Amino acid sequence: MPHDDAPLPSVWARPRAPRRPPALSREQIVTEAVRLLDSEGVDALSMRRLGARLDTAATSLYRHVANKEELIELAVDEVYGEMPTPGPGTPEGWRAAAAAGAREMRAVILRHPWIVSVLGEVGLAYLGPNMMRYSEGMLGVFTAAGFGLEDADRALGTLSAYVVGTATGEAAWLVKLARSGRTEAEWAAGLWPAAEAAARPYPLLSAFYTAQRGKVAPATRDADFDFGVARVLDGLEAWAGRGGG
């Protein structure tokens, strides 16, 4: 049970100068926000709850962060910091380097699936330092492969769009799954009747769903992702081989 924490009259109990360092920094706030988002999801992030986790009042956070939107942008770039800098990229090895960069980005998103819930407000957070570092590395991979700067940007844009789009669907699925508290197999089984009913008017979808029944595994998602990356890189490679734009 919570104890009564009304101020005690005793001198002995009075804490002496408990806060020598500024007690709060933007870095701490962002770090804790990411932790909260990771563990409880995007709906659980409120200034009050975040303040409570930092043993401070919600309003104190505003000394270090303009508003919640800015906090979220900082949190997004914070997690992008987990991506290693892509590259260096050699003329022969550029496909592997680009694919590795794509996989890293997907991995980060799936480790922090709340990110896709805010991507629509933040865009791709182009200007965050970690995103910049990543983009520079990827541009290096493509230019080393012989792409001109403008072509490298379009290649990166195409690949990144694929990654974000894939990860959006995957992360949304993972979030629903986690909220449900069930295993993936249980959840899929529970969803199946609805899916089958919704697909009934459509022969191709029905055939596909019945063929796929029971095959929903993380391995399938990984393979599907790699498939898409390979096709995108194939397309970019063929285009570069034809002389590009």
Added chain:
Amino acid sequence: MPHDDAPLPSVWARPRAPRRPPALSREQIVTEAVRLLDSEGVDALSMRRLGARLDTAATSLYRHVANKEELIELAVDEVYGEMPTPGPGTPEGWRAAAAAGAREMRAVILRHPWIVSVLGEVGLAYLGPNMMRYSEGMLGVFTAAGFGLEDADRALGTLSAYVVGTATGEAAWLVKLARSGRTEAEWAAGLWPAAEAAARPYPLLSAFYTAQRGKVAPATRDADFDFGVARVLDGLEAWAGRGGG
């Protein structure tokens, strides 16, 4: 100025059975929600405001919709209803049909840019009837091109991921733009110093930004989108030509 609408004692003014039809339907609610989202954005959608627009109380909406999340899912599928059914797709013309489907999807998202703010919660809204119809059509395009059912699904997944990823970035940009009330050129000009500063440590990004200065136009976005679609389709076509998986 708003008039006083306290109940009048006069019999003549009393409205007689003003509500013969059920006065409210799920369809009306969803339609009005989409209108509100289109005109004022995702933050403006609240049950109270939506109720006010329908001349009803917020709580009345719950007779027709389980909760806000369900309402949003319905709204998402509602806008997907704007997409024509893709197809039919001939062995020769499958690329054009697939590209048309992709363009329609992007167009819908850009017409309703709030959708990317909720896509992370809703996933790709796989089970909505309009999304099902779209998927069936696209699967038909790919199977007519000679793809097996499973391969058609992966092709569709790859292409859709690209579309969603691209549109996410574009829509987020458009929303920020609209909220700012400035023209695209003004907004880009205002953002430029920050972008340049953020890019300064990175030679490729700096070179690219300075080269691109002033070129941000809708035409560029359209061209970039078509570029990516072409590369993805190139990749899929080459893979199918090699015999697929």
Added chain:
DNA sequence: CGCCCGGCGCGAACGCCGTGCGCTACGGTG
């Protein structure tokens, strides 16, 4: 040494939000 000042943390408050509860009004049914 004393005083002021700038910045930090915070309590209170404002105007919203989603939604559960239980009442009322009313058309259709026996």
Added chain:
DNA sequence: CACCGTAGCGCACGGCGTTCGCGCCGGGCG
């Protein structure tokens, strides 16, 4: 005419983001 199921809604609860102004405190300056 009594009953019942249901649509609509008033109220209330707990929580939200954010603003404002106050108190506190350490450091610089007179």
